Amino acid sequence: MGRCSKEKSDKKRQQAKDMYVKMFGLETISDILDVSITTMKRWAKEEDFEQARKSSFISLHEIRNTILESFADLRDGKKPKIKPDEAAKYASAFEKLSDKKKMLSYMYSDFELLSDELIQDVQTGKTKKEKEFALQVLKIVRLKTDSILTRVTAEALNDN
Secondary structure, eight states, X not given: OOOOOHHHHHHHHXXXXXXXXXXXXXXXXXXXXXXXXXXXXXXXXXXXXXXXXXXXXXXHHHHHHHHHHHHHHHHTTSOOSSOHHHHHHHXXXXXXXXXXXXXXXXXXXXXXXXXXXXXXXHHHOSSHHHHHHHHHHHHHHHHHHHHHHHHHHHHHHTOO
């Protein structure tokens, strides 16, 4: 870990924040980006990573679960988390998306679930070797995932 240009440092800082929002831990981000944990903690404080995490968009599986829980609450006579008309509006808005945009929404959600599982593997590895291997797998998967999502996002945004 050494000094790098302001541009490269700013890019790493933004990547770190993005990864934190996606539920990576600071130590894991530090390992992936090859940045000291002290620097990571400073960035997290200066950029308020925690607030960014809290205000990040809700994934599709969370929306789906909230809708399903609300319908179950209605069935059981409880007050639902969201009103039925709100659930209908969400479903209607999703149905209006093009097929590529729907696929992209599912991909984002599924890739986040995969990342969560791989992060767990890194954090729960029993030996340093297991953790390092899981971290390598995570790095490779994230690189491929980012590449795929970038390409599919561009295609979906050009889809009218």
